[in-house]
Amino acid sequence: MTRRLPAAAFLLAALASPVRAEEERNACASCHQQIQPGIVSDWRLSRHARAQVGCEACHGVLHTSSDDVALAQLPTIDTCQRCHALQAAQFRTGKHARAWTAVKVLPTFHHLSQGKVDDPSGCAACHRIGLKSAEEAAALRKAGASHGQASCDACHTRHLFSALEARQPEACRSCHGSLQYDAWASSKHGARHRLVTSGQLPAEAAAPTCQVCHMQNGDHANRTPWGNLALRLPPPQDPAWAADQRVILVALGLLGATGGDGPRADGLQDSGLLHLDRIDFENERHKLTQACRQCHGIAFVREELDRRDGLIRKADALCASAVREVAALYDDGVLQKRGPGPFPDLVQAPLASPVEQRLATIFFDHRARLMATAFHMSPDAAGWMNTLERDLFAIQAMADELRAPTPPAHRAIPRRKAVPAPAPAPGR
Ligand code: HEC
Ligand code: HEC
Ligand code: HEC
Ligand code: HEC
Ligand code: HEC
Ligand code: HEC
Ligand code: HEC
Numbered sequence: 001m002t003r004r005l006p007a008a009a010f011l012l013a014a015l016a017s018p019v020r021a022e023e024e025r026n027a028c029a030s031c032h033q034q035i036q037p038g039i040v041s042d043w044r045l046s047r048h049a050r051a052q053v054g055c056e057a058c059h060g061v062l063h064t065s066s067d068d069v070a071l072a073q074l075p076t077i078d079t080c081q082r083c084h085a086l087q088a089a090q091f092r093t094g095k096h097a098r099a100w101t102a103v104k105v106l107p108t109f110h111h112l113s114q115g116k117v118d119d120p121s122g123c124a125a126c127h128r129i130g131l132k133s134a135e136e137a138a139a140l141r142k143a144g145a146s147h148g149q150a151s152c153d154a155c156h157t158r159h160l161f162s163a164l165e166a167r168q169p170e171a172c173r174s175c176h177g178s179l180q181y182d183a184w185a186s187s188k189h190g191a192r193h194r195l196v197t198s199g200q201l202p203a204e205a206a207a208p209t210c211q212v213c214h215m216q217n218g219d220h221a222n223r224t225p226w227g228n229l230a231l232r233l234p235p236p237q238d239p240a241w242a243a244d245q246r247v248i249l250v251a252l253g254l255l256g257a258t259g260g261d262g263p264r265a266d267g268l269q270d271s272g273l274l275h276l277d278r279i280d281f282e283n284e285r286h287k288l289t290q291a292c293r294q295c296h297g298i299a300f301v302r303e304e305l306d307r308r309d310g311l312i313r314k315a316d317a318l319c320a321s322a323v324r325e326v327a328a329l330y331d332d333g334v335l336q337k338r339g340p341g342p343f344p345d346l347v348q349a350p351l352a353s354p355v356e357q358r359l360a361t362i363f364f365d366h367r368a369r370l371m372a373t374a375f376h377m378s379p380d381a382a383g384w385m386n387t388l389e390r391d392l393f394a395i396q397a398m399a400d401e402l403r404a405p406t407p408p409a410h411r412a413i414p415r416r417k418a419v420p421a422p423a424p425a426p427g428r
């Protein structure tokens, strides 16, 4: 008897916590079954339910009834990290983690096409995937936005938390739809994928999705060589291209007019807007090349990627010419200059005069579309390059108009001085 008591106590102690956890889980699930059956059934279908990861694992045990709802904890990446250390660590080093910071550095990035500058709630629809500091999280809660800080539920949505869902390009589409998804969908890669998923091609036929190229081996650190901005420091080795990239960097306020930091350089490190190291670029390039090599030969891949660099180079020449064109209007006293430095301020440009707005369009909108289509092997890239050329032409015409507002008949012969033509040869 005396020998059995400790054994029974041990058994009870061992059972006590799972039993209590099971009861709590059932209490949470059975009450919430009445309120949100959709949440409970998704959870029941999830790997979490099968692995005995209950509601309380993510929401805590402090809230147990309708009277104490405020005590329910809302998860952050830290919650998931307790059990998924690898994915959380990878995510923290990728660009998604910095999405919240980026909004503050370049508030007019999408040229107002995806939300208003003075209303970050519009930006939050996609950029909330980014991590927040404790102060930022508290400020958001104070402003009434206590939900939406989990980050990890962006691709495998709650409460299924399914890896299968996250592997589909649709998981990326809600945020990357109008640029990268549409571009990919119109490429041979996207076409193949559609034919495979509709059963018209064998299920094993090669058809790369976003994840095949950007999340190899399930790596959660999404990052590309060029980045969304396709600018880098040190700039590319080609001198003409480097000069063009510098002009753009100065106009963005990221670089000072005489080298060194520009007025917006502060957020640069935190936002990861640029690769600030040639090695980083080369490493990312190597990783991406490996992804292509699953299905293509190395010579083909190099050629394709180099050709795309050539397109950025050409686009940069057009954008830098446009910046110089508007700067000349300031120098000639035709247009009121804003902001510091010798060049127009690209970040303010979407809210400025018509010619400055057109300048913003060429960089923030049309160059981004060119990149998305070119990078994703969409034949639309050629059309976007034409659009950039037309933009520059329009800016030149507007500049002429501002300088000499004479009736059109008098300007049959353009008096335009040559703007440096974009160099054709690729290379980086
Ligand atoms: C007796 C019923 C009841 C029980 C038991 C219960 N809840 Fe709730 N819970 C509610 C109600 C009511 C709300 C708020 C109304 C709504 O969401 O529609 C709520 C809200 C929540 C929220 C949302 C909080 C927010 O800020 O959006 C979470 C998360 C939650 N419960 C988790 C749990 C977990 C985890 C348990 C078990 C530990 C649990 N609940 C047990 C009734 C219950
Ligand atoms: C208490 C530990 C725990 C916590 C906290 C937790 N998970 Fe899990 N998760 C698991 C376990 C266990 C599995 C199943 C692993 C297996 O079966 O191999 C799993 C599986 C997954 C899977 C794979 C599902 C599939 O379809 O294969 C995803 C995705 C996932 N969790 C995401 C999350 C996210 C996001 C969070 C935070 C909101 C989170 N988990 C929090 C333990 C946890
Ligand atoms: C529909 C989803 C969506 C909305 C809304 C949105 N963005 Fe974005 N944003 C993206 C995506 C996707 C990217 C990365 C790919 C790209 O360049 O399109 C991005 C990239 C950026 C970048 C560049 C980040 C980098 O590291 O290069 C900045 C800056 C930015 N957004 C600012 C904003 C601001 C400011 C707002 C609100 C006015 C906003 N975004 C609204 C989806 C969105
Ligand atoms: C693996 C972690 C995880 C588990 C397990 C989990 N949740 Fe959640 N839950 C989340 C995340 C992440 C959110 C989003 C939080 C946010 O928006 O800030 C959330 C949000 C909620 C919300 C508020 C948002 C809404 O749509 O109303 C409720 C209610 C909720 N969960 C109930 C439950 C219940 C009930 C269970 C168990 C059946 C459960 N959760 C299990 C991670 C989890
Ligand atoms: C950009 C989309 C995206 C985000 C954000 C994301 N995941 Fe994933 N996750 C995926 C994809 C895609 C897979 C499938 C990877 C594979 O199998 O190759 C996956 C798989 C997983 C798995 C299953 C791994 C396995 O080997 O079975 C877990 C666990 C997981 N993610 C956790 C997380 C956590 C934790 C976070 C937040 C730190 C997170 N994910 C954020 C896209 C994402
Ligand atoms: C066949 C491989 C491949 C597929 C599939 C693919 N990408 Fe890309 N992606 C690339 C390449 C190559 C680049 C340019 C990388 C560089 O050199 O910097 C890129 C760049 C990007 C960028 C940064 C540049 C930009 O346009 O803003 C984002 C964001 C991106 N891809 C998202 C996606 C999304 C979302 C999908 C799915 C809809 C997708 N990609 C599908 C290869 C791919
Ligand atoms: C909730 C919105 C959201 C979802 C879902 C999402 N992304 Fe993103 N993604 C963004 C935003 C916003 C950025 C820009 C962040 C930054 O650079 O500051 C971004 C950046 C990226 C980049 C980095 C480009 C660079 O600058 O190097 C890649 C690659 C990428 N996403 C791929 C994906 C893929 C693949 C998926 C799906 C598996 C996905 N994203 C799902 C919002 C999202």
Ligand code: HEC
Residues within 6 Å of the ligand: 188, 189, 192, 206, 207, 208, 212, 213, 288, 289, 291, 292, 293, 294, 295, 296, 301, 304, 305, 377
């Ligand atoms: C999962 C396999 C797979 C991966 C990974 C992949 N591709 Fe493809 N790619 C294909 C298939 C299949 C086609 C259509 C058949 C063909 O043209 O070879 C294709 C077609 C192309 C085409 C059009 C060729 C033409 O002649 O019209 C280009 C360009 C291309 N891929 C570039 C790339 C680049 C660059 C990468 C890496 C960033 C890449 N692919 C990654 C499978 C893949």
